[in-house]
Amino acid sequence: MTTRRLVIFDLDETLVHATETKLSYEPDFVVEPYFVYLRPYVHELLSFTANRFDVAVWSSSSTKYVMEVTKQIFGEKYPLKFAWSVEKCVQKVDTKTNGYVYIKDLRKVQSQGYIVENITIVDDSPEKIVRQPRNHLLVKSYQGECDDVGLIAVRETLETLSLL
Numbered sequence: 541m542t543t544r545r546l547v548i549f550d551l552d553e554t555l556v557h558a559t560e561t562k563l564s565y566e567p568d569f570v571v572e573p574y575f576v577y578l579r580p581y582v583h584e585l586l587s588f589t590a591n592r593f594d595v596a597v598w599s600s601s602s603t604k605y606v607m608e609v610t611k612q613i614f615g616e617k618y619p620l621k622f623a624w625s626v627e628k629c630v631q632k633v634d635t636k637t638n639g640y641v642y643i644k645d646l647r648k649v650q651s652q653g654y655i656v657e658n659i660t661i662v663d664d665s666p667e668k669i670v671r672q673p674r675n676h677l678l679v680k681s682y683q684g685e686c687d688d689v690g691l692i693a694v695r696e697t698l699e700t701l702s703l704l
């Protein structure tokens with residue numbers, strides 16, 4: 541077990557917006573069949589977290605998508621402890637919609653050597669972090685807005701954590 545804090549980033553609507561229909565401006569990259577738009581201030585945030593925390597990714601998208609998107613965003617520059625996809629999520633029926641919700645149960649991360657108390661997950665979907673709400677740093681859902689400042693708020697909150 542390590543005492544370092546682990547920051548886990550969700551991908552869709554947290555760090556990127558991926559859409560099959562192109563927006564009114566050019567995407568940052570393409571992962572077929574999606575046009576992918578990086579959220580403003582994503583690189584500022586990642587260079588900040590790389591210096592202070594262990595960093596990982598956990599998305600409820602497919603493994604192939606997660607691998608391609610993380611390669612584009614993090615590359616060699618920002619090493620990741622792991623990049624998990626839907627396969628590590630717990631699938632539950634959402635009684636409100638009768639659809640499925642994919643829960644990210646942070647107890648699974650203990651196998652990577654982190655205690656749950658030292659984990660912060662940055663995610664736009666509270667329903668996915670329902671088992672450990674105290675470890676959830678909620679970020680507003682990003683839909684491709686050019687003037688979005690959600691990641692600035694995330695950085696400020698993480699800055700407070702890094703001082704603890």
Ligand SMILES: [Mg+2]
Binds near residue numbers: 550551553663664
């Ligand atoms: Mg999301």
